[in-house]
Amino acid sequence: MKSDTLHTMDESLQYMDESLDTMEAVDGNAGIDKTITLTVPDDKEGERLDVYLTSIMEGSRSYVQQLIKSGAVTVNQKAAKSNLKLTAGSKIFVAVPKPQAVEVKPEDIPLDILYEDHDIIIINKPRGMVVHPAVGNYTGTLVNALLFHCKDLSGINGEIRPGIVHRLDKDTSGVMMAAKNDLAHIGLAEQVKAHSATRTYYALVHGNIVEERGTIKAPIGRHPKDRMKMAVVFENSKEAITHFTVVERFGKHTLVQCVLETGRTHQIRVHFAHIGHPVVNDPFYGYRKMDFPIEGQALHSFSLALKHPISGQDMYFEAPLPEDFLACLDYAKTHNV
Numbered sequence: 001m002k003s004d005t006l007h008t009m010d011e012s013l014q015y016m017d018e019s020l021d022t023m024e025a026v027d028g029n030a031g032i033d034k035t036i037t038l039t040v041p042d043d044k045e046g047e048r049l050d051v052y053l054t055s056i057m058e059g060s061r062s063y064v065q066q067l068i069k070s071g072a073v074t075v076n077q078k079a080a081k082s083n084l085k086l087t088a089g090s091k092i093f094v095a096v097p098k099p100q101a102v103e104v105k106p107e108d109i110p111l112d113i114l115y116e117d118h119d120i121i122i123i124n125k126p127r128g129m130v131v132h133p134a135v136g137n138y139t140g141t142l143v144n145a146l147l148f149h150c151k152d153l154s155g156i157n158g159e160i161r162p163g164i165v166h167r168l169d170k171d172t173s174g175v176m177m178a179a180k181n182d183l184a185h186i187g188l189a190e191q192v193k194a195h196s197a198t199r200t201y202y203a204l205v206h207g208n209i210v211e212e213r214g215t216i217k218a219p220i221g222r223h224p225k226d227r228m229k230m231a232v233v234f235e236n237s238k239e240a241i242t243h244f245t246v247v248e249r250f251g252k253h254t255l256v257q258c259v260l261e262t263g264r265t266h267q268i269r270v271h272f273a274h275i276g277h278p279v280v281n282d283p284f285y286g287y288r289k290m291d292f293p294i295e296g297q298a299l300h301s302f303s304l305a306l307k308h309p310i311s312g313q314d315m316y317f318e319a320p321l322p323e324d325f326l327a328c329l330d331y332a333k334t335h336n337v
Contacts (some may be wrong), residue, residue, distance in 0.1 A: 031097070038092040039225050043287060049075065050082035053094070055283045056228050067094065104133050104162075106148035109140065113149075114317045119184035119310050120177060121150060121163075124319040127173040127296055132164055146178055153178065154185035165189055169266070171283075171296020175199065175304040175319045187309025192263070197306040201258045202247070202321060203268055204298035204328055205277040206287065209254045213245040216271040220264040229284055230266045232274045240264045242271045250332035253280065257302070268299060280328065290337075293327040300325050 044052050050068060054061040065082045067073050072095040073080060112124040125131070125142060132143040146153060146163055153163030163178040165188045177197075179185035191197035221237030223229040241261035248255040254277065258268050266285070272278055273285035280286065280298040292298065303318045321329075331337070 032095045036094045036096060036228065037225075038094070038228060040086045040088050040090045040092065042088045044086055045088040047086050048082065049073070049080055049084040049086060049092075052086055053092070072097070104138070104143060104147065106151075107139060107144040108148050109145035111145050111149055112319075114175065114319065115315070119180055120188070120308070121146070121180065122304065122317050123176045123178065125168055125173055125176045125301075127171050127294075127322065127324065130170045131167045131176075142176070142178075150178075150180055153180055154182045166192060166263075168301055169297075169299075172299045172301060173319070173322050173325070174201070174301025175317055176301065177304060177306070179309070184309045188306070191306055191309070195261065197304065199260065199301060199305075200303045201260075201268055202300045202302050202325070203256050203258055203272065204280045204292075204325070204332070205254050205256060205272050206280060207252065207254065207277045208249055209244075209246055209256065209277055211246070213243070216240075216242045216244070216275060218271060218274055220267060220270055230264065230270050232270060238262070238264060240267050240271065242267060248329075250329075251336040253332050253337060255329065269297060291335075292331055294324045298325060298328050 038056075040052070050061055050064050053064045053067075053073070068080060068082050071079060074093045075084060075086070076090050077093070112126070113121060114124055115122040123142065123146075130141045133139070133141050143162060143164065150163070155162060163180065163185070165177055165179055165185055168174065168176055177188060179188055188197065218232040218240060219234060219237035220230050220240040221233040221235070223231040224233060239262055243259045243261060244256045246254055247257050256272075260267055264270075269279050269282055269285050273282070278286040280292055281290070281294055282297040282299075286297070300321055301319065302321070303316065305314075305316045307313065308315055
C-alpha cells in the first residue's frame with residue numbers, strides 16, 4: 001500500500017512536496033517563480049494574514065512576514081500588512097520567489113528510533129516536526145536530525161530530501177521510514193508503488209459515523225480554486241481509495257482506523273472531509289479549532305508493515321498513540337463530545 005503522499009515510482013524518486021517546495025528565502029534578485037491564488041474560507045474570517053499563511057505553508061511565520069513586507073503578498077489586489085484581519089472570500093496572491101540553493105546541515109536533534117540497520121531507519125515522528133527543509137524551515141527538520149544521526153543517507157531525492165522515501169505532514173505524527181543508501185531507497189519506493197508496504201492510521205473525526213466499516217472511493221486532485229489544497233474532483237485527478245473501521249464512538253466524534261489502498265496527498269483528510277466527517281483540528285479541511293488539547297490535525301501513522309529492501313525479511317513496526325492524541329480521546333469521553 002502506498003503512503004498518502006506518493007503517487008507513482010517517479011514521484012517517489014523525485015519526491016514532490018505539495019507544500020510549496022519551490023518557495024525559498026526571499027531574495028529581491030531571485031525573480032518570481034509563480035503566483036499562487038488563495039481564497040479565504042469562511043472559518044478563517046477575522047484571522048491575521050500572517051497567521052493564516054503560516055498555517056498553510058510550511059515556512060516559519062517570520063518568513064511569511066518577510067514575504068508580506070517585501071510586497072510579495074497582496075489581498076484583493078492591494079498591498080497588505082501582516083496584522084490584516086481577513087474577510088471570508090478575499091483573494092490572496094502570493095508571488096513565489098525562484099528557489100535558491102540551500103545547504104542542509106546536520107543537527108543534534110533527538111529521534112525516537114523504532115528500528116535501524118545499515119540500510120534503513122524507522123522513526124516515530126513527533127507532531128510539529130517538518131520532514132525536510134523548505135520555505136524558511138531550513139533547520140529543526142527530520143532531515144537535519146537524520147543527517148546528524150546517520151551521517152549517510154540515500155541521495156535519490158537530492159540534497160534537500162536525502163533518505164526521504166515518503167513524508168508525513170508537519171502535524172501528523174507516527175511511523176516513518178527513511179533509506180540510508182540508494183539501493184534501499186529504490187527497494188522501499190517499489191513497495192510503495194506496489195501497495196505492498198502497508199500503513200495504518202488512526203484519526204479522530206467529527207460526527208458519528210454510522211457504519212462499522214466502509215470504503216471511501218473518490219478521486220483526488222488539486223482544489224480548483226485554492227491550489228494549496230487537495231479536493232475530491234473529477235477532472236485532473238487520480239483514483240483514491242480509503243478503507244476505514246470504527247474503533248470507538250463518542251458523543252459527537254468517532255475514532256477510526258484507516259488503511260490506504262492508494263496514496264494521494266492529504267488522502268485521509270480530504271476523504272473524511274468529503275463525507276462530512278473532517279479530522280479534528282484540521283487547519284485545511286476541518287472546522288475552527290475547538291477545545292481539543294492538540295496542535296494540528298488528530299491524525300497518527302500507527303503502523304508500518306514492509307519487507308526489508310535488501311534481505312527481504314518481513315518487518316512490522318508500531319508507534320503508540322502520542323500523549324496529545326490520547327488527551328483528545330480522554331476529552332471526548334469526559335465531555336461527551
